[in-house]
Amino acid sequence: MSVPAVSRTALPARSAGTPVRVVGLSVTPPRLADVTTTSSATSDDAVLDGPRPRLLLVDGHSLAYRAFFALPAENFSTSTGQVTNAVYGFTSMLINLLRDEAPTHVGVAFDVSKRTFRTEEYPEYKAGRASTPTEFLGQVDLVKEVLAALRIRVVTKEGYEADDVIATLTGAARAQGAEVLVVTGDRDAFQLVDDATTVLYPRKGVSDLARMTPAAVEEKYGVRPERYGDLAALVGESSDNLPGVPGVGPKTAAKWLTAHGDLEGLVAGVGSLTGKAGQSLRDHLDQVLRNKRLNAPVRDLELPVVVDDLAVRPWDREEVHRVFDGLEFRVLRDRLFATLSADEPEVDGGFAVSAERPAGEDAAAWLAAHAAPGGPASGVAVLGRWSGGAGDAWGLALAGADGATAWFDLRELSPEAESALAAWLADESAPKVLHDAKTALHALAERGTPLEGLSADTALAAYLCQPDQRSYDLADLAVRFLQRELRVDEGSSDPGEEQGVLDLDGDASGPDEGQLACVRAAATLELSQVLAQQVEQRGGTALLRDLELPLVPLLAQMEADGIAVDTTALERLEGEFAEVVADAAEEAYAAIGGQKINLGSPKQLQVVLFEQLGMPKTKRTKTGYTTDAEALADLNVRQPHPFLDHLLRHRDASRLRQTVEGLLKSVAADGRIHTTFQQTIAATGRLSSTDPNLQNIPIRTAEGRRIREAFVVGRDAEVLLTADYSQIEMRIMAHLSGDEGLIEAFRSGEDLHRFVGARVFGVEPADVTGEMRAKIKAMSYGLAYGLSAFGLSRQLTIPVDEARGLMDDYFARFGGVRDYLRGVVEEARATGFTETVLGRRRYLPDLTSDNRQRREIAERMALNAPIQGSAADVIKLAMLGVERALRSQDLRSRLLLQVHDELVVDVAPGEREAVEALLREEMGTRVQERTRLSVPLDVSVGVGASWHEAGH
DNA sequence: GGAAGAACGTA
DNA sequence: CGTACGTTCTTCCG
Incomplete structure (x- = not known):
């Protein structure tokens, strides 16, 4: 028996919901005829044994119809007005199935006409259904075009339903030992289920x-699958108009x-049934038997195809582009190629x-030869x-473009090697690629070794490609983009030795330390190189480089x-806040009869508020009722109580005290706080x-602002300056x-x-009241967040x-804003991403989700x-400009902090005017240009002696 | 010891 | 039923 290899057809055992790795569509599937039934055809284990064929059978009409109702038509139409929600949903589901189920054979069945043997016997069959919407009908042919491009066979049979086609093909495939997956919204298909036949039934939406x-x-039904038809005959199927x-x-x-085994047995024993239900069955026996004849799928049709004809074939790439372009399915096409385009190594x-491990003079020689x-x-x-x-930095590994790698233990470096290495690191003309360069720069700086010539940072590159990821671990990126594990290749390591993965944060001691560092460098x-291409494809090269x-x-x-911080001031504040905390706690306890509950425990608070004090229930949280400040303030209006x-x-x-304590803990030996700015976190x-x-750091309340007074001008500086947009x-x-x-x-000033x-409001600017202004302000900002009328009403009460x-009224006056907001979401839905003024992209695949909540969240993100x-x-550009100007x-003076729209600067003596002018110029004019x-x-x-004083 | 949830600080 | 974050505390789980 020769079985053509399907790469990795030995599928991993899967548990429900676990996505399965892609099997490329372009590989040659096994011919069913070649695969004689091995072991027991009904054993699930067989899947693991070899390239057991998997046949995916889809009820095309049923699925497309589902998609039609699951996805809002208004979000899915081409520029020519063709509605595409059903095609989109169907195609999306199909791609997921191909990816997750990795079938070797695929067929899509369609009904051909309303008239079938069933309507011959029972004219009312499927009668009473709402007529199919015309926007749907037009999409069936589009679905078939998609299938043709993917070279997936469409199977139909005059006078029969898709279900009959599916049942026949299922039977044939099972006889040949294949595993079968049936995707349909028709429950009659449950009759086909057995140990190797699974029905995938849409629960909701298309995913x-x-x-x-x-x-x-x-x-679910209390009977085995083969009895499901009997059960449905008894219970009826309203969608088929079978009473x-x-x-x-x-039940x-x-x-x-x-009790009776099956319908036949039940009919034989119908006389013995007791009660009203029993009599009812005797009265409707004919109807039940007719239901059974109608809902039983036909399993022995003569079909124009055999199972082997359904073998997965490489799709017609040009046709896929043509069809998908026509449908304007850009995101879906990308997804198709990304997840399914074969040959994924x-x-x-x-x-x-x-x-x-070059040492001494060899270090210089190595660098000259390889870097x-x-x-x-x-x-x-x-x-x-x-x-x-x-x-601290204790080790350094280099990987030359020629493939050579070297490793230096910085703790025991000879003077010659150290100077050679330091010179190379500081040499701007020796380009260097790092992963998370900032940490490395810090560590090297601790050894007095500056690094110049940073030409790429793989973490940053990955961030620009996929900004919604939360981490960019080198090992993960290696697997995702290089299809390699972050370990020493077996050929070059001791096979008996355990393969370790080096943790940068770990102690990094042990025999493999150097090798593993070299692996990281390589x-x-x-x-x-791979990421540079990816960034380029996304138009992010300049953004990354510049x-x-x-x-x-x-x-x-x-x-x-x-x-710099004034620790004495912070300590004083901590004491003051602590006193308030203690005092407030005492009075709170007294107000509830001296119970010493944990005031920081929402759970205990709920007991006191809603059970003991009988307060009205607040908004629900996952675990109970909220006790947040807004709700408590609201309670205090409706039912005032000193406890509140x-x-x-x-x-x-206590929050202020916490903040102060946290700050005190992070004051370094130099009396300053060194935060870490994360450059790859925010999407x-x-x-x-x-x-x-x-x-x-708090600013809204007077108490909070006192914390800002403790951030002070540095020892060598004259004044602290803040500049904000x-x-x-x-x-x-x-x-x-x-x-x-x-x-x-904005131009008017x-x-x-x-x-x-x-x-x-249609008044003179001078006549805008404070209240009016507050409403406008809330709305203006809300618009940028996707605020709804409901949300606005709640915020403004x-x-x-x-x-x-x-x-x-706002949109009537500022129609451009309305058009923009509408357009930005539509464009993002079409392209799959949003873009900033500098071309930074954010990908939002959920914009086409059939889950309304997910979709709307994505819309607000867009x-x-x-x-x-x-x-x-804008502010990043400004920072670079400011820094460049300071140097030139x-x-x-030193740039110290960035708070999204604000920069904080330690101004060196005598530089105040120059720095202010420079900041205004760089942040304003230069960036605008x-x-x-x-x-x-x-x-x-x-400007001021503290952050508070310097603020506005 | 870690995860999840609640709460709350900023732009 | 408003976006983007980080931190702290409590509670629950193993």
Whole structure:
């Protein structure tokens, strides 16, 4: 028996819901005829034994119809007006099936006409159904076009239904030992289920399929699959217009069938049935038998195809492009090629590394031979750590473009090797590729070894490609983009030795340390090449090269500098807040009869509030009722109680105390706080700050602002300066939307919300009241987040109708904004991504989800990402400009922090005026020019001895 | 010891 | 039924 290899057809055992690796469509499937039944055809284990064929049979009409109702038609139409929701949903589901089930054979069955042998016997069969919408009918042919492009056979039989075709093919395939998957929304197919035949039944939408195995059928209906037809005959099937026995439901029917074996046995013993149900069955026996004849699928049709004809064939790529282009399915086409375009290489092998250990003069020789300045980039992996202002580097591995790797233990480096290495690292003309370069820069800096010539950072490149990922672990990237494990290739290591994976944060001691570091360096270098192409494909090359990459050393420097804090002031504050906490806690306990509950426990609070005090229930959370500040304040209005006051005071004070304690803990030996800016976390392109987070230091309340007083000007500086953009997101909105009114608002220099309010309310700007302005402000900002009328009404505590009216009035005056917001979502749905002013993309596949909640979340993300992301582009660009200007003017002032729309600078003595001018110029004019923004960028600057004083 | 949830700080 | 984050605490689980 010769079995053509299907790569990895030995499928892994799968549990429900576990996606299965792709088997390329272009591989040659086994011919069923070649695969004589091995072992027992009904054993699930057979799947693991070899290339057992898997036949996927789809009820085309049924699935497309499902998709038609699951996906909103208004979101799925081509520019010519053709509605495509059913084709889209069907195709999406098909791609998922091909990916997850990896069938070797596929067929799609369609009904051909309304007239079948069933309507001959029973004219009312399937009568009473709502007539099929015309927008659907037109899409059936489109579905067939898609199938043709994918070279999937369509099977029909005049006078019969898709179900009969499926039943016949199932029987034939099973006889040949194949496994069968039937995808249909017709429950009659459950009769086909057996140990190797599974029905995938759409539960809801187009992505949620119930896996109906024998056990699943039995659990749901109480009978084995082969008896399902009997059960349905008794109970009836409303969608087929087959009435059941009155008074008999699935429970009774299952009970009877179990007792009598099957319908035949039940009919034979019908006389012995007791009760009303029994009599009802005797009265409707003919109808039951007719139901049975009609719902039993025909299993022995003469078909124009045999199972072998359904073997998966390589699709017609040109045709796929033509059809998908016509349907404007850009995202889906990409998904198709990404997940199914064959030849996805197996994850195999690691990295063969030479891992030389050049010492002394050999170090210089190695560098000259394998990593010469002016040549191609080398991979660099640094073993080290840095956090909160302190760190160390103890090892360094290099991978030359020629494949050679070398490893240096920085703790025992000879002076010759050390100087050779340091010179190479500092040589800008020796290009270097790192993964997470910022950490490496810090670690090396601890050894007094600057690194220049950073030409790529694989973590950043991966981030630009897939910004929604939360981490960009080198090992994961190696598997995903290189199909390799991050380990020493077997050929070059001791086969008896356990393969370790080096953890950068670990102790990194042990015999393999150097080798594994070399693997990292080699992987980084290889990865950078693959990722460079990926970035290029996404139009992100300039963004990476000119923005994100140059930002790395700047962020490293900001982190290393840190910001000075007045620890004495912080300690004093901690004490004050602690007193308030203790006081508030005492009074809170007293207010509830001296119970000493944990005021920080929502669970215990709920007992007190809703059970003991009998307060009205608040909004639900997953685990109970919310006790958040808003809800508590609301309760306090409806049912005032001193406990609530003390609780809220306690909350505020303990949070402030926590914040202060956290800050105190992170003050480094130099009296400064060194945060870490994360450059690859926020999907929109923003930075984030951790350990500690200096981007969420309180500012709204007077008490909170006292914390800002403890961030002070540094020892060698004269004053602290903050520069922030005013209304940057609204300005971006004005630019992106091109709305004339909004652009004019910014060019006029008038207060934005006053200007907009005047237009919306139809009054003079001077007559815009504070209340009006507040409403406009909330709405303007809300728009950038996808705020609904409901949300706006809730936030402003006004009726929904009023909120809706407000939005309507707004859009009537600023139609460009409405058009933009609508257009940005539609475009993202079509292309699969949103884009910022600098071409930063965010991919949002959920925009075409059939799950409304997911889709709407994605829509709000699509609204916000270009705005928030462009603002992030703007300030990043500004930071680079500011830094460059500081250097070129030989100023000693230092950029310390970035808080999304604000920069904080330690101003060196005598530089205040120069720095302020420079900041205004770079943040404002220069950035506006470079991004070609149609509105000016307004920058406000403040100075003071503390962050609080410098603020505005 | 880690995960999940609730709560809340910033832009 | 408003986006993007990070931190802290409690609670629950193993």
